[in-house]
Amino acid sequence: MPPAPKVVVPAKELSGFVTDLFVRAGVRPEHAATLTEVLIWASLRGVDSHGASRVPRYLEMFESGVANAAPDIRVVSEAAAVAVVDADRAPGPVALTVAADEAVRRARANGIGAAGVRGTVHTGAIGYYTSRIAESGLAGIGFVAGMPNMSYTGVKGAAVATSPLSVAVPAEGHAPALLDMATAQIALGKIAQYRNAGRTLPEGAAATADGVPTTDPNVAKIPLPLGGTKGAGMSLMFELITSVLLGAPILSSFHGDDPAGRKHRQNALLIALDPAAFGGDGFAAAAGTTLETLKGLTRADEDTEIVYPGERSAATAETRTTKGVPIAAKVWNELRTAADKLGATPPHPAN
Template structure:
């Protein structure tokens, strides 16, 4: 199958119809579908449309559940603990940050701790949500029941991909949005590579023999060519990024988003699947006695962007710039979906009896 540019709006409509077919209410289905397409449009294919087959499988098996709102477990003003009740993660995380923004507006800061959420998707989306409202935010996630990443020096998995995000608003300019998995690559990137997308970096994984590799086979094992590969089926693991430094951050995510929230860490044994999530939201106005915060952020971002680039690079970028550039390109040219991913979506649409016509992007004049 040849890849061709896809219209993002029509693709989102199709994914929305799929989620409604599996029991999600229209509003919830739209939140999740738009999030997946937006993640792909911004270059985060690992958290984009490749996920729809897995979401459908999880909904059918009861691993995640449609139409579950966040349940308040503890409410102490600026500190709120939530239980996601295994609901759709994108909806739940959006609700959690809305609460964080509201409480930070009242108290100056807020800490939101959520357990048992379904896969919340691209973590940077929630840093963007807070930044649009004018708030600084820090985000930590673990994935309970997803022990697929080996800490530094280990040939065995002991943690999840454990993403971190930080957002700083830049009024009148581009916000600072840092979003990264603490594994060298997100698990979804291994899945995209296995489906005909870009290959993984050398040494992104480690086999059970302790040898580093880029072959997704060590992660997915015999399920590699299944409709929905299982990253726990192989004998190997993803590696943490940044050697001991990235490994330390991954373990911190397990302790903060896993132990502290009650979601559970990825210790020995099979835990219950779910995202644990800690978000810290800060109102910068409460600390801005000099009134210089906005100008300082703007001037520093401009300074960094204006630095002389390394040989072979056009310019220095800040976190969030690559995603904005990719989003602009997608808006003009459509979304290029790897052939294997597109085929899986079309097969799923056919199984559900949904019309998948009209997906091809029409070039803008």
């Protein structure tokens, strides 16, 4: 049986609707706007697993208290180039946007700026924050560590997190070069998309709760590491340079006897680099030339375009901004249910 057709919603109307849902759920208007911006950014770029499909989950987290709708976010730092953001269980898009702006401000003054975030929940698409840094003319690097939900070589069951890495670089004449990748073969949100669509998972992407590889999205519980030991090792290192560095370890707490060890939380580290401080005058122009050089190389297959990281998603964003955002029928029904519960009015689909 083929999956139900997707509902296409105008981007502006979808954004207003999602913001309204969050405000009605008790989120401060300015935080609701930021949370929405990050989620719709992902939807526009085709990262649907981290876009509008996440709205029902965020609403659940606010209702259950897992996420704080009115957090007391504090920026703590004694070092000129370093900030530590105590998130107070703020949703990740709110806390990491604060961190990205702090990293940029400190990089402009010191050449480099780093902002760590501890005690947030679900960071969303990490590429948004490094892109925000790149749009300021700086290079951005981001790491996130979360709850163990991925396998680790030699361990039975979930051991480490599907911790993502992102790097964004401004490039003259081009959308920023943007690498945004998890340390897993597949994201949990992507597994849900396969399940909703009734599709079989790729071989080697996921496993059951006991660690047995499977292509059935209905029993898949654990993503497998990207590149085996390489992805697993990267995840462990990201835990060390975020959670442990910030004095908020997750892995040891989760697998130990800490009563709060299974409480959902995430930590992050964002770094901004000012090219001028490295003697990089004309950095964006040189980066643009580098991308042009890459795209001008001889193709291995004339029918396959050479693209740089972030190029396709930027083009998708242009299309979806004009034509609307496609949303899976199941997700649209969940959003309508949330609207009924909160007294909001869904926008009319474009199709």
